[in-house]
Amino acid sequence: MxxxxxxxxxxxxxxxxxxxxxxxxxxxxxxxxxxxxxxxxxxxxxxxxxxxxxxxxxxxxxxxxxxxxxxxxxxxxxxxxxxxxxxxxxxxxxxxxxxxxxxxxxxxxxxxxxxxxxxxxxxxxxxxxxxxxxxxxxxxxxxxxxxxxxxxxxxxxxxxxxxxxxxxxxxxxxxxxxxxRFPGPGRVVLRAVAAGTLALAACCTAVVAVALVHDVAGLARVITGLGGAGAGAAGQVGLSLLLLPNAVAAVMGLAAGPGFLVGAGTFVSTSGVTLGSVPALPLLAALPDTQAVPLLAFLSQALPALAGLVAGAVLGRRLGDDDGGTVIAALWGLVAGLGVGICAGLWVLVAGGRLGDAALAEVGAPALATGLAIAAQAALAAAVAAAVSRWRSRG
Structure with missing residues (x-):
């Protein structure tokens, strides 16, 4: 049974x-x-x-x-x-x-x-x-x-x-x-791309900070002009902190050349500045006060190349003994620089958006143009830096 x-x-x-x-x-x-x-x-x-x-x-x-x-x-x-x-x-x-x-x-x-x-x-x-x-x-x-x-x-x-x-x-x-499974020093290239992207983001954050410090009076006016309510001021400052990575993406667009939009009336690039009405947000005090292109915008054009230099230096130092010489390092530097451009383009893509149907229907930088421009500049700089770093590491 x-x-x-x-x-x-x-x-x-x-x-x-x-x-x-x-x-x-x-x-x-x-x-x-x-x-x-x-x-x-x-x-x-x-x-x-x-x-x-x-x-x-x-x-x-x-x-x-x-x-x-x-x-x-x-x-x-x-x-x-x-x-x-x-x-x-x-x-x-x-x-x-x-x-x-x-x-x-x-x-x-x-x-x-x-x-x-x-x-x-x-x-x-x-x-x-x-x-x-x-x-x-x-x-x-x-x-x-x-x-x-x-x-x-x-x-x-x-x-x-x-x-x-x-x-x-x-x-x-x-x-x-x-x-x-991929040919070549895949891990080293990924680390170089990460280092270059983080360096670009850090420099763009510094640009936002310098712009805010440069216009402390405007920043104070925005914060104190919210009807005297502490909740309103604290809320606006908190929202600015949440949107800080979005501002970093906007600076990437500025550094790459295409610039960025804050609605239909405000456009900032190295070729010109157009100012319109914007929300009373402390973070937006970093925008220029006049139609003249600020010196900081011109200096920011070096940031994609600086990110490429960081990526190339990391790549050249981390390559192994069997990964080739300076020419191979330069080629992989091109790949790392392109990776920095792709990451920056994706960052800009997710950072943009819209804030209504009226004057703020478009906010952010053009993702494709920004990514391509950063990729081109970073790739050239990374190739040179990787070759030099590789040559120095091999003695």
Missing amino acids: TSLRTRLPTVGPGEHRTRLTGVLAAAAALAVSVLGLAGLTLAVVVVQTLDPDGGLPLTASARVAGQLWLLGQGAELQLSSGPVRLAPLAVTAGIAWGLSRAAGSVVSLRQSGTARGAAAVLAVVVAVHVALSAGLVLLVDASDASIALPRAVLGAGVVALVAGGLGVLRDSGLGAELVD
């Missing part, structure tokens, strides 16, 4: 392990959204406490935080003045970092070193994050500030897929295996 126990389906240790991995991945993705939204809500609440009239209630503050969270992932907020489609890249970077760490930590903890196991973790993280974003749209949607569900879901999926995928590739070891 066959026992009842032998007839029941059994779950092997492999299936238990898979289920536990899925649960951990879902919990990690949930933690990213919960902690991120809690932090944004707390920041909004703290700002509202400075309002002498009491500010927004907790539910309204949470709604504002949720809208910022969705905007950071490419959602579109439909207001009475028109659509708002400008991602605060500081929020985007925070979400991407959290998802990358969440997916990578689960892969590392569960030792999911196979492509199938890593893909399963990534699929769970993406699915949970998209589902949470869809639910958040339904919660924060209002008659005076509606959010289109398809765009919000698509944006959340792209952010989760890219950020989670990078985390999975990094912590599972599959990324290193993938890079090693």
Whole structure:
């Protein structure tokens, strides 16, 4: 007689392990959204406490935080003045970092070193994050500030897929295996591209800081001209910090040559400046005060070449003994410089957007023109720097 126990389906240790991995991945993705939204809500609440009239209630503050969270992932907020489609890249970077760490930590903890196991973790993280974003749209949607569900879901999926995928590739070891399959010093080139891009971003941030310091009086007028409300001033300063990476992207467009737009009436480039009305945002105090092209704009034209020099120097120093001489280093320097241009172009692409239908319908720099210009300048500089650095390293 066959026992009842032998007839029941059994779950092997492999299936238990898979289920536990899925649960951990879902919990990690949930933690990213919960902690991120809690932090944004707390920041909004703290700002509202400075309002002498009491500010927004907790539910309204949470709604504002949720809208910022969705905007950071490419959602579109439909207001009475028109659509708002400008991602605060500081929020985007925070979400991407959290998802990358969440997916990578689960892969590392569960030792999911196979492509199938890593893909399963990534699929769970993406699915949970998209589902949470869809639910958040339904919660924060209002008659005076509606959010289109398809765009919000698509944006959340792209952010989760890219950020989670990078985390999975990094912590599972599959990324290193993938890079090693390509001919040449793939890891060294990627590090050079990262170094050049970060150097370009740091220099562009310095340009924004210098421009703000140069017009301290204008910055003070903007901050103090908000009706005397501390909540308004703190909120505008906080929003400026969230949009600082967007301003860095605008400076990339300025440094590359095409310039950038702040609506239909304001255009800044090295060939001319057109000024129009802009929002009372402290960050926009960095814009020129006159139609004359500032000296800082001319000096910024050296930044793409400087980024290429950094990329080339890193490349030349890290090449191995079997990676060739100065000529080969120069060729790989060209590749690294092109990579810097691609990264800059993508940065500018996600940093632009629109703030309504009227005068601010277009904000940002042209991504394609900026990326191509930076790639050309950085590639030439990186080739020279890589060759010289390689020659010096070989004695």
